Amino acid sequence: MAVIPVDRKPLSFAERTYMPQILSGMKITFKHLMAPKVTMEYPEERPAIPAGYRGVPTLVKDPNGREKCVSCQLCEFVCPPKAIRITPGEIPPDAPTRHVEKAPQAFDIDMLRCIYCGLCQEVCPEEAIFLQQQYTMTGYSREEMVNHKDRLYELGGTLPDEHYKWDKKKAAEEHGNAH
Ligand code: SF4
Ligand code: SF4
Numbered sequence: 001m002a003v004i005p006v007d008r009k010p011l012s013f014a015e016r017t018y019m020p021q022i023l024s025g026m027k028i029t030f031k032h033l034m035a036p037k038v039t040m041e042y043p044e045e046r047p048a049i050p051a052g053y054r055g056v057p058t059l060v061k062d063p064n065g066r067e068k069c070v071s072c073q074l075c076e077f078v079c080p081p082k083a084i085r086i087t088p089g090e091i092p093p094d095a096p097t098r099h100v101e102k103a104p105q106a107f108d109i110d111m112l113r114c115i116y117c118g119l120c121q122e123v124c125p126e127e128a129i130f131l132q133q134q135y136t137m138t139g140y141s142r143e144e145m146v147n148h149k150d151r152l153y154e155l156g157g158t159l160p161d162e163h164y165k166w167d168k169k170k171a172a173e174e175h176g177n178a179h
Contacts, residue, residue: 043136054118054131057109058156059149067153068128068161071102075120075129083113084120099170107149111137130156 014020040047049055062068071088089105091098120129134155139145147155 049133049135053133053135054116056111056134056137056147056155057114057116057120057129057131057152058134059107059128059152060130060156060159061153062161063158064167065158066097067103068126069104069107069124070100070126070128071104071107072125074123074125078119078123079114080117080119081113081115083110083115084108085110099173104149107152109147109152110145111147112142112145127159127161130159132156 059067059069071086073086073088076084076086085106085108086104087106088102091100091103097103116131118131121131132155137145
């Protein structure tokens with residue numbers, strides 16, 4: 001096999017000192033040093049979450065502190081990865097909310113299954129489940145990654161109720177009109 005010798009271009013004096021390469025690297029370093037920061041010291045610093053962000057699904061109460069979920073199980077039915085498990089429970093006859101048919105006895109959302117699609121929020125007829133701004137979910141076991149009812153209400157808090165549906169129903173019942 002023929003060997004073709006290649007003439008190597010001799011280095012200039014500047015190239016032999018490595019100065020052009022060092023200066024070019026320093027120029028890039030100083031450019032980024034002066035530019036606005038694009039990173040943050042998480043978790044001490046947190047980003048501003050935009051409106052409409054779909055974080056962890058949560059259950060919410062109305063301004064009277066009453067749970068809005070009526071345990072209809074539509075969200076459980078519609079959830080694509082089957083992340084929701086609901087055990088419906090009856091409202092005791094002596095409870096102030098006895099005019100509401102049902103409430104969840106147990107309500108679990110498995111965050112290892114949830115894909116944050118928001119279908120549960122869209123389908124809920126009571127506006128009881130919302131994907132809010134919470135985006136960190138950590139745990140040491142699979143069980144810790146399941147949000148139970150208490151935790152779901154703790155994360156969800158209270159949201160303004162526009163319709164006060166159950167107050168209207170209660171008032172109608174007290175006036176002898178159940179519908
Ligand atoms: S956001 Fe989607 S995946 Fe998660 S619980 Fe709701 S319906 Fe299921
Ligand atoms: S959260 Fe809404 S859709 Fe799900 S069971 Fe409760 S009322 Fe029904």
